[in-house]
Amino acid sequence: MEEMNQNDREMDHEMILGLLNRGDVEGFREEFLTHHPYDQATFYEKADQDIRHLMYQYLSPKEMADIFEAIEIDDDEYEDLFKEMNANYASDLLSHMYTDDAVDILNLLNKEQVATYLTIMEKESARQIKDLLHYEEYTAGSIMTTEFVSIPKNSTVRSAMNILRNAAPNAETIYYVFVVDEDKRLSGIVTLRDLIVSDEDTLIGSIMNERVVSVSVSEDQEEVARMIKDYDFLAMPVVDFQQHLLGIITVDDIIDVLDEEASDDYSKLAAVSDMDTFDKGPFTAAKKRLPWLILLTFLGMLTANLMGMFEATLDKVALLAVFIPLIAGMAGNSGTQALAVAVRGIATGDIEEESKMRLLFREAGTGLITGIVCGAVVVGLVYFWKGELLIGALVGAAVFGSIFVATLAGSFIPLLIHRLKIDPAVASGPFITTLNDIISILIYLGLATTFLGQL
Amino acid sequence: MEEMNQNDREMDHEMILGLLNRGDVEGFREEFLTHHPYDQATFYEKADQDIRHLMYQYLSPKEMADIFEAIEIDDDEYEDLFKEMNANYASDLLSHMYTDDAVDILNLLNKEQVATYLTIMEKESARQIKDLLHYEEYTAGSIMTTEFVSIPKNSTVRSAMNILRNAAPNAETIYYVFVVDEDKRLSGIVTLRDLIVSDEDTLIGSIMNERVVSVSVSEDQEEVARMIKDYDFLAMPVVDFQQHLLGIITVDDIIDVLDEEASDDYSKLAAVSDMDTFDKGPFTAAKKRLPWLILLTFLGMLTANLMGMFEATLDKVALLAVFIPLIAGMAGNSGTQALAVAVRGIATGDIEEESKMRLLFREAGTGLITGIVCGAVVVGLVYFWKGELLIGALVGAAVFGSIFVATLAGSFIPLLIHRLKIDPAVASGPFITTLNDIISILIYLGLATTFLGQL
Structure with missing residues (x-):
């Protein structure tokens, strides 16, 4: 008896390409169709156009429909793939897919293609698809299928x-x-x-x-x-x-x-578009990231402008500038922690309307505790490092204030955005970071300017 | 005929509490057991100890096992819940659960409890559980069940x-x-x-x-x-x-x-412990977040120390300090973008050994493009805002350099950590941020010190 092992199920792409190129229809079908549709789809995704055309010839629309059920390609690639098929073949393929999956694909094609396929499609399938096409994205209706018992x-x-x-x-x-x-x-x-x-x-x-x-x-x-x-x-x-x-x-x-x-929540926290996967070239990646980065440049200039108001203070005591990244960093990180808890809580449904106030009180308490502890640590560190108790106290006070305000803002802002019916994850990353930069600098340089006489 | 609606399936907690408190065993069982185990579990989670004790009396270990299959509580709560049950009841309950779920719970109890339950448990169930107990966490063995056909x-x-x-x-x-x-x-x-x-x-x-x-x-x-x-x-x-x-x-x-x-990847990017859910008090939350924040305080002091080396430069041109948050922010955000792509790519298996070099080259290209664009934007903004072309050029060059290096580091570090067989998500958040702070400040103030004569 043949030994079963993991390799046994793996598709031999070279061998299948050989069968296709030799025009061995029977041999190709016998080998290819015993594999799981996901593995068939992987082969199709890697094939070049000539090979894909052979596959359309050798496989029925129904067999190709199984492949399209399992396929994992970018949204913008569907249009071209369907364009290279004969319209009747494409329409048959779509009618053999589960309705929900067919609708997902039709939503990615251009309107003319959709009209063509639905026109030549067998009536009952076309009707089922049309019924689903009008449901709004991200609702139960848009992901349901009508093939149930x-x-x-x-x-x-x-x-x-x-x-x-x-x-x-x-x-x-x-x-x-x-x-x-x-x-x-x-x-x-x-x-x-x-x-x-x-x-x-x-x-x-x-x-x-x-x-x-x-x-x-x-x-x-x-x-x-x-x-x-x-x-x-x-x-x-x-x-x-x-x-x-x-x-x-x-x-x-x-x-x-x-x-x-x-993936979406994660990407937003990192201010990177969800579509930016690693298999794209540097220009595509740059195009996806630049909108965020340019927005950040302008937000950063805002911060710089704000700091410009304190240039006189900075001019008098250059040592002050040295602690800016520390204070901004502490604000940024405590704000992001609070934000992550709120965004995940909203996403998982753990935070409901009635528990929002409780969350805010909780975060105020948390910000108070973490602010006091970190502030005290900073006073100690600056004192031992520079021997400067006054500067230490100033930096410590700024750390305390920044952490407290940033923690509160980190939970308040996603709750506010959620109430406005916007996905709270958009508040992540750059916005909260810039806000925290501004908060921390205002607190720090404001305190410094007020107490400058003593320095 | 009764109208079917969503409310029909919702459990009336008040009514069930009434049945329990009146000691109406039959009434309670008739009402309670028709609900889905998830809804039963929600009731159990909200019940206080007296009510839970009544439930142990009125429900068989098998019925309680269904509840524990669906329960969603914190890992550290299981020990106390099991301690309040009679040992025979607890052991029976565990033997009626699917083996994988029973093992998950046993891994959270103290060793003595586990030994007791396994000793008094019916032999066959105990054997099946023992077989699974020795599989390492996070492997297929640790989440599989032996109840198959x-x-x-x-x-x-x-x-x-x-x-x-x-x-x-x-x-x-x-x-x-x-x-x-x-x-x-x-x-x-x-x-x-x-x-x-x-x-x-x-x-x-x-x-x-x-x-x-x-x-x-x-x-x-x-x-x-x-x-x-x-x-x-x-x-x-x-x-x-x-x-x-x-x-x-x-x-x-x-x-x-x-x-x-x-959730785990997301939490790590935000430097917040996974266990910090919103229903805990501020002290618990602070305890979870403080280790990260204190670590960050020390890392921040490192950055401050580094900046201290440039105090003379900052003393001469106070305006320089004004752009530090902007430059550090740009480095931080472009680094996080690159990191997110790498961490998600590794997590989803899209990035394999052979494609690592390709990713690094891609990110180098991306960093180059985004760096040039953002650098040019900054030169323009500073020139129009302050009329300072030289400072503008300096800040622009620093933005370019910081983005380039931070983007490369953001993809290199998770790949390196992954090679060392550590979860790349740990590189997220604070570490990459601190590293980017240091990189950007070195580049900016290094350039500034070198070209100080011209300013």
């Missing part, structure tokens, strides 16, 4: 199993079966696990779970992700305001949402 | 369905069935979808997928998460080096891993 409440386990067998090739999941009443309203859920352990004559109504958790079609996709994570569901039903079952959202799509949101 | 290759669909029906109450998933040979080596996989559409007399060997994707028991959990995300699996088999099937990892655990890793 529903059964009437008064059917038996036997008839439910028959419906499932017929639906198996097309439904996105057959492990959850949704029970609906005469008006197509969601009234319960039965898992395939329940079905196979039940007697064939049992009525669905008697084994279904009536306390079904569902989401509204306009619900935010992050909230859906949070619910699926909490409830450990494989799929979540999506309903309208009258509980009519419109679609389902499956766990694999939710993993993508969670991943996307996490 | 496996069948021999030569069985029929009929016998497979019978095995599944028996396993349904205990297995973590019955939607994937793992096919093993005589030596218990993994040789294929069959989904329940395949089974229900196949004829009852079909041999499993003829419908199973032989190209099964599996992971080694010592594989990093992040890599497992990435694979499940790419392949859209509901579960992934875990094998030893000879392909013996040891356990499975299910998609719900993978969602938790992804969420954890994302």
Whole structure:
């Protein structure tokens, strides 16, 4: 018997390229199609245009649809890939994809392409796609699929199993079966696990779970992700305001949402565009980062302007300037800490309306404690290093004040932005940093100017 | 007929508390147990000790095990919760949980508790738990469960369905069935979808997928998460080096891993401990943040020391000090951008050994372009604001140099740390910021001192 091992499943790209170039249709299909669609997609992504054209010839639109379900390419590459296909082939391909994934792609193509494909597409698929195309981005409606299995409440386990067998090739999941009443309203859920352990004559109504958790079609996709994570569901039903079952959202799509949101929050904290992945050239990367950096240049000039007001003070005691990066750094870091807690708390839903005041009080307390401790450390360090107790006290006081204000601002600003219905993560990075620079410099040089006589 | 709506599924905490306090065992169980374990867990988390004690009386260890599967509390709270239970009850509870979840909890209890529970636990459960307890944290072994369904290759669909029906109450998933040979080596996989559409007399060997994707028991959990995300699996088999099937990892655990890793990377970029959630008091929060802030104070003093070397220069031209926050800020932000791309690239597996040099060259190019653009903007701004071309040129040159070096450092350092087998996210936040402060100040004040004669 053949030895099973990890390498066994890995695709031999060279060999498959050989089969394609020799025009060995049968050999190519036999080897290629036994692999997982994700591995097929990886091969397709790496192939050049000639090879891709051969693949369109040798694979059916349905087989190519499986590849496009698993593909991971940049949003702006879809248009060109679809343009190089015959329009009928492209339209067939889209109609064979799960509706939610087809809609995701159609949203990335130009309007003419979309119109063409929908026109020549088989009617029922076109209708399902059109139904989903108008849901707003980032809502449950925009990520749901309409390929689910529903059964009437008064059917038996036997008839439910028959419906499932017929639906198996097309439904996105057959492990959850949704029970609906005469008006197509969601009234319960039965898992395939329940079905196979039940007697064939049992009525669905008697084994279904009536306390079904569902989401509204306009619900935010992050909230859906949070619910699926909490409830450990494989799929979540999506309903309208009258509980009519419109679609389902499956766990694999939710993993993508969670991943996307996490990358997004992370990127914003670092002031880098989400699209900047490492496989792009330096010009593309620079183009993505420059808007932030130029904005920062202007914000930085603001800070410099502000400091210019204190030039006389700085001129008298040059030693003062030496501590500016320290104080600004402390403000920046304590502000970012507070911000991260608030942004993550909002993103994970832990912070609700009623707990916002509590968070602010908590952060005020935290800023007070960390400010006092760090301020005291700084007084000690400056005293031992320079022997300057007055300058030490001044710097220490500035550190204390900066940390306290920056911590409060770091939690207040994302809460404020969230109330304005903007993603609090945009407050991250450059804005909070510049604000903290300004706060800390005002406190430090303001104190210094006031007490200059004593220095 | 009753109107189905979202509120219908929500638990009425007041009413359930009333039932508990009145000692209405039947009423409590009837109402409480129809809710999803996640909702039950939320109730338990909010209950005070008296209520929890009533729950232990009214619910069986198995029912309480379902609650603990869904619970979301801090790691340090488990020990006290288990201490307040009778030891037999606690041990029974653990034996009814899925092995992977029981092991997660046991890893958080003190050694004595663990020894007690395992001693009085029913033998087979204790053995399964002990098997998993010795796997290293963050590996596939540490998150896998042993409750999977496996069948021999030569069985029929009929016998497979019978095995599944028996396993349904205990297995973590019955939607994937793992096919093993005589030596218990993994040789294929069959989904329940395949089974229900196949004829009852079909041999499993003829419908199973032989190209099964599996992971080694010592594989990093992040890599497992990435694979499940790419392949859209509901579960992934875990094998030893000879392909013996040891356990499975299910998609719900993978969602938790992804969420954890994302929060972790985010927290590190913000220099805040992952454990600092908003529901803690200010002292706890301060205790978590102070180690970072005090470390930063010392690093900041290093920077101040360094600047002290240039005190004479600053004394001569006080205007120089005014631009320090701008230059340090530009270095800090461009460094963080480069760092974020590298850290995310390593975390998502996009950056492999062979592409590291390419990334460095790319970042050098990016730093060059962004540096030139921002430097030119600064020269212009200073000239128009202060009319100082020389100072403008000096600041511009410093901005250019700082951005270039900071961008390179921002990608080089995480790559270096990753090579040393340390999580590159630890390089985030304070370290890169301090390094960038030092780089930018050295460049700026170094240039200024050199060209002081001209100012």
